[in-house]
Amino acid sequence: MIGDWLDIGPVSQISPGNARTLPVQGGEEIAVFHTLDNQFYALVNKCPHRAGPLSQGIVHGSVVTCPLHNWNISLKTGEAQGDDKGCVPTIPLKVDAGRIYLLREAVLGKKAA
Template sequence: MNSDTVGQWLDIGPVTQIKAGTGRTLPVLGGEEIAVFLTTRGEYFALVNKCPHKHGPLSEGLVHGDSVTCPLHNWRISLRTGEALGDDRGCTPTIPLKVESGRLFLLREAVLAPRRQAEAGTCALDTAA
């Protein structure tokens, strides 16, 4: 890793930990749990593990294309943008992720403060609660 990125990115382990078409969880003590997904196309995504609707755990949803269907009430959420798809409205904060040397890295700042990111951006985590 380049020296100026050390510290910015959080190593969450090898890419092989996630099976294609599934999500896994990363609890953040005192913060928001994160869901990390691998699509069948081989793309990785990380989002706060809460559906904008009733906060269902997206990590346990069915992954198809680059969206996930929430296990509680079948909202479809874009893994790319965190936005609810179809007729539903809402948004889950996404966490910048990169793959390097066979390992997954999350942007440390976003891991620590998805709430802050939510406040700064258009994504409002708690609106539909």
């Protein structure tokens, strides 16, 4: 239904291998990722380790490496990879007709994803 999903603009705004940020007033900033194999993901922009901005990390496969201490975070699950333990909330995302949509209640932090 219209209203459940927040349209955050065309896919072309984020080039492959990059991420961009979406500040949420009164909530957590969100990082939206475009991987090199053309998938899109959204996470809270905060590494579970020391809150590093994940949007600024290097993206490889479906993993981002946090720029502060090189934790590898899965873009699909938000979970730290390897021996590191921790998880960052993911925001349900869909791409439709070339536009990116985020689940509204997850963006607003009303529902833990």
